[in-house]
Amino acid sequence: MATTDDGQFLKKVSGRNTRGLLRVIILCLIAGAAVSSRLFSVIRFESIIHEFDPWFNFRATKYLVQNGFYSFWDWFDDRTWHPLGRVTGGTLYPGLMVTSGIIYHLLRFLALPVDIRNICVLLAPGFSGLTALATYLLTSEMVTSPSAGLLAAAFMGITPGYISRSVAGSYDNEAIAIFLLVFTFYLWIKAVKLGSMFWGALTALFYGYMVSAWGGYVFITNLLPLHAFVLICMGRYSPRLYVSYCSWYALGTLASMQIPFVGFLPIRSSEHMSALGVFGLLQLVGFVEWVRTQLPNKQFQTLLRALVLVVFVVALGALVLLTFSGVIAPWTGRFYSLWDTGYAKIHIPIIASVSEHQPTAWPAFFFDLNMMIWLFPAGVYMCFKTLTDEQVFIVIYAVLASYFAGVMVRLMLTLTPIVCVAAAMAFSQILDTYLDTKTPKADAKTNESPADSAKVAAAAVLPDSLRSTRTPYIGIYSYASKITVIGASAIYLLLFVLHCTWVTSNAYSSPSVVLASRLPDGSQHIIDDYREAYYWLRQNTPENAKIMSWWDYGYQIGGMADRPTLVDNNTWNNTHIATVGKAMSSREEVSYPIMRQHEVDYVLVVFGGLLRYSGDDINKFLWMVRIAEGIWPEEVKERDFFTPRGEYRVDDQATPTMRNSLMYKMSYYNYNSLFPAGQAEDRVRGAKLPAEGPQLSTVEEAFTSENWIIRIYKVKDLDNFGRDHQSAVAFDHGHKKKRASKKKGPRVLRVE
Amino acid sequence: MPPKSRVSAIPTPKDPAITSPSTFKSTSSTSSAGGPITFGHSSSTPYTPKPSTNTPSKSSSTAAGKSASATSTKQQLDPHNAGDVLNSIWRKYMEQTPQRVKLMDAFMGFLIVVGVLQFLYCLIVGNFPFNAFLSGFSATVGQFVLTASLRIQTNPENKSEFGSISNERAFADFVFGSLLLHFFCVNFIN
Numbered sequence A: 001m002a003t004t005d006d007g008q009f010l011k012k013v014s015g016r017n018t019r020g021l022l023r024v025i026i027l028c029l030i031a032g033a034a035v036s037s038r039l040f041s042v043i044r045f046e047s048i049i050h051e052f053d054p055w056f057n058f059r060a061t062k063y064l065v066q067n068g069f070y071s072f073w074d075w076f077d078d079r080t081w082h083p084l085g086r087v088t089g090g091t092l093y094p095g096l097m098v099t100s101g102i103i104y105h106l107l108r109f110l111a112l113p114v115d116i117r118n119i120c121v122l123l124a125p126g127f128s129g130l131t132a133l134a135t136y137l138l139t140s141e142m143v144t145s146p147s148a149g150l151l152a153a154a155f156m157g158i159t160p161g162y163i164s165r166s167v168a169g170s171y172d173n174e175a176i177a178i179f180l181l182v183f184t185f186y187l188w189i190k191a192v193k194l195g196s197m198f199w200g201a202l203t204a205l206f207y208g209y210m211v212s213a214w215g216g217y218v219f220i221t222n223l224l225p226l227h228a229f230v231l232i233c234m235g236r237y238s239p240r241l242y243v244s245y246c247s248w249y250a251l252g253t254l255a256s257m258q259i260p261f262v263g264f265l266p267i268r269s270s271e272h273m274s275a276l277g278v279f280g281l282l283q284l285v286g287f288v289e290w291v292r293t294q295l296p297n298k299q300f301q302t303l304l305r306a307l308v309l310v311v312f313v314v315a316l317g318a319l320v321l322l323t324f325s326g327v328i329a330p331w332t333g334r335f336y337s338l339w340d341t342g343y344a345k346i347h348i349p350i351i352a353s354v355s356e357h358q359p360t361a362w363p364a365f366f367f368d369l370n371m372m373i374w375l376f377p378a379g380v381y382m383c384f385k386t387l388t389d390e391q392v393f394i395v396i397y398a399v400l401a402s403y404f405a406g407v408m409v410r411l412m413l414t415l416t417p418i419v420c421v422a423a424a425m426a427f428s429q430i431l432d433t434y435l436d437t438k439t440p441k442a443d444a445k446t447n448e449s450p451a452d453s454a455k456v457a458a459a460a461v462l463p464d465s466l467r468s469t470r471t472p473y474i475g476i477y478s479y480a481s482k483i484t485v486i487g488a489s490a491i492y493l494l495l496f497v498l499h500c501t502w503v504t505s506n507a508y509s510s511p512s513v514v515l516a517s518r519l520p521d522g523s524q525h526i527i528d529d530y531r532e533a534y535y536w537l538r539q540n541t542p543e544n545a546k547i548m549s550w551w552d553y554g555y556q557i558g559g560m561a562d563r564p565t566l567v568d569n570n571t572w573n574n575t576h577i578a579t580v581g582k583a584m585s586s587r588e589e590v591s592y593p594i595m596r597q598h599e600v601d602y603v604l605v606v607f608g609g610l611l612r613y614s615g616d617d618i619n620k621f622l623w624m625v626r627i628a629e630g631i632w633p634e635e636v637k638e639r640d641f642f643t644p645r646g647e648y649r650v651d652d653q654a655t656p657t658m659r660n661s662l663m664y665k666m667s668y669y670n671y672n673s674l675f676p677a678g679q680a681e682d683r684v685r686g687a688k689l690p691a692e693g694p695q696l697s698t699v700e701e702a703f704t705s706e707n708w709i710i711r712i713y714k715v716k717d718l719d720n721f722g723r724d725h726q727s728a729v730a731f732d733h734g735h736k737k738k739r740a741s742k743k744k745g746p747r748v749l750r751v752e
Numbered sequence B: 001m002p003p004k005s006r007v008s009a010i011p012t013p014k015d016p017a018i019t020s021p022s023t024f025k026s027t028s029s030t031s032s033a034g035g036p037i038t039f040g041h042s043s044s045t046p047y048t049p050k051p052s053t054n055t056p057s058k059s060s061s062t063a064a065g066k067s068a069s070a071t072s073t074k075q076q077l078d079p080h081n082a083g084d085v086l087n088s089i090w091r092k093y094m095e096q097t098p099q100r101v102k103l104m105d106a107f108m109g110f111l112i113v114v115g116v117l118q119f120l121y122c123l124i125v126g127n128f129p130f131n132a133f134l135s136g137f138s139a140t141v142g143q144f145v146l147t148a149s150l151r152i153q154t155n156p157e158n159k160s161e162f163g164s165i166s167n168e169r170a171f172a173d174f175v176f177g178s179l180l181l182h183f184f185c186v187n188f189i190n
Helices: A002-009 A016-036 A040-044 A053-073 A095-109 A116-142 A146-158 A174-194 A197-213 A217-233 A239-257 A270-294 A298-325 A333-339 A343-347 A362-369 A372-386 A389-407 A409-434 A453-461 A479-506 A529-540 A551-561 A574-585 A588-597 A617-631 A656-660 A662-668 A725-740 A742-751 B002-009 B016-033 B061-066 B068-076 B082-096 B099-125 B130-154 B167-188
Strands: A515-518 A524-527 A546-548 A600-606 A699-704 A710-715
Touching (some): A016 A116, A016 A146, A040 A479, A053 A116, A095 A116, A095 A174, A095 A197, A116 A389, A116 A409, A146 A479, A174 A197, A174 A217, A174 A409, A197 A217, A197 A239, A197 B130, A197 B167, A217 A389, A239 B130, A239 B167, A270 A298, A270 B082, A362 A372, A372 A389, A372 A409, A389 A409, A409 A479, A529 A551, A529 A600, A529 A699, A529 A710, A551 A600, A574 A617, A574 A662, A588 A600, A588 A662, A588 A710, A588 A725, A600 A662, A617 A662, A656 A662, A662 A710, B099 B130, B130 B167
Parallel strands (some): A546 A600
16 A cells, blocks of 8 residues: 555656556555465465365366367266256356466476466466456546556455455456456457557457356446447447447457357347447447538438437337347346346245345445445546546446445445445545645645646546635645545555455455364364265265255365266256255155155265354255245145244254255254253254154265264165165164064054 | 459449539539538538539539429429438538548448348348358448448548547558457357
């Protein structure tokens, strides 16, 4: 932070080159800070891939590196979604994997044999340095003050809103996508400013890269047309706009269609129609403008304007008609849920069940953006003051992204860059005004002469209507006020850095594959149940043993245990997921045939009752029930899992449906044995468990990890005597009991 | 080759067959409405100052005399007559546009024709190799747009908008964009 102030201070002293050099050094330092603040997780834990989705990306990257690009492109993965398989090559965004593959081969070429895992782990921090650079460029296009860009870069480098998705090991699409997003916007602004085909084509290139990297490219696809549309509506059509937009759209659409996963979507789905519509509108407006220069008469010009309007309305009508007739796919569910937050919960539980699709809680804004969240409106307001073409872009972006960030936690990520830019603009305004060491002439009347930057800057802020500002003598006179304001700003900046560091180290640096806890003496204790269990699977099960688990763990099982799974985090087949949900939430007699049909060998559940680990399967259980109910409303009913008083309980008040469900049984099987009789307790839900634990007949316990977080059950084969499993188990029990005391044998049978 | 063939179809201003209707129009309009037609926007044109000098020196008297009867009826029509206006546009275009720009326009016209043909083919025969249709169609659209951009950028009237872009730079940009475009198209064609 302090370095940016130096840059401003030295402006007067040193020459252009020195300032340029300083700027480069500062940017390098910012990039270094951005990278190093993301390394907490590597230092605290180890160089490991985090969470869920990154495991798939990692696996795909390994596949790419081993098998080459073409087989990656045509990759059909038969080890996921058993028995369906997945056309992986055609259903992923390959940008991330290809990027790290290229880096890997480049380093090889330079005789630096780096493990692909380390490249994957460090990719996100590396790109965050580039994001800071791109933010600098974007902000520098917006304002003249050089310090704003540096401030924005620094903000972008360390803001938790971005760090949350880009710590080392978080090898996800967003890792490179945010850089591409910001850089594409920079190129777009440049293109609009210069009206250059070259910049437009570059925008299209990076847009294509963005499409290959992240599904969030739709944000760009809609934001740029909106910008163009608003400019046209403001009467600011210019040939520059035509050149930049058309060269972007014509090239960018083609570029986006190169990705197999996107394919024909740009002309088939509603999300992309606004871009096409604005493209058509621009052609029309461009043509009319051209004709108008040839035209003699005013009335014709109004006539032409009417013509534009009519064509626009007709095109809109045609679009609606095509959508209803089914030629153009209507909005997808994910987009409906952006407009109506309750939509997904009712219609598509699979989307609503994803935690990052939940609406944002208000404190999250402050948590992720800290002081920038109140500087942000000030920056946007300053954009309104001058409102050049590129500042219109800031305003639109700010409005849209604020809305989307409020709707979905995950989209906080798209809001962060604009908040950084706007906050930096506001903050640099303050600094520029107050950091000026020159004191203006005390005589207020004769102050026309000093046209220094502070005066110009302040004149931009103050309204003309007030009497005191009509004849402005602008500048800060006393050093006391300067020092006060600068001191306060510096304190805010320092607090911001402190907050960012604290949030990063405490909230966002956990791999969630490895958990950390503190022992009573304060030392760190690593809980490594996940890897323990996955490694057990890898070592003790046959190569092709099918593992059934809730979809959250599919990617991890595929990545760490290397075993086929039924469902995984690529939730492309809702029915298949509902099948698993049904198997989990039904009685054993119902679940067993389902598992046999899907050739399930092992069932994996996550149980946090012993360790107070709240992200376990019993807490996610209601989503399984809801998703299964969506497909089989007759057989699975969410109501049956609630007590008559509407409570979701796991203790002895739990409903029979709950207690007989496979998930419940597998979670609490044998759990009593850890406690003295009758004192079994589920710590995460704070419930006393019934004295007698559940009995399992169709599956048997195969493995339970050290802290009971992961429990793996083996699905029994068919009974040798052709009995069903219930009677076989009952017989076994009876047999044992019979030996103990012969009289009580039959009674046990009846109880079962 | 295709642009060339289209170019030959568009006549040049030196062609007497084309110039004669244009001059005919100019005389008619000046005489009837007292010169509502001002060629105001482009100050560089020699046609702005007065209606009297408006008629080009090489205007053929034969055309004017031949069309006298026709103009008399048209004089009664309001000056907003569509045909009237179109003709004036056409004449103005023919007289003021440099040869290079006409070349570009011809190319753009050709692209429109090709695009429409492709679209008609798609409508009539069906869009079976959809990739091929799309890449063909978007190649025409993209090329059209790029050419239009080049035309806009090199237009001296837009000098104020594109201060930093010289004609050579614009052409280099055009080539760059076209290369990208056709790379994508070829890649997409399957």
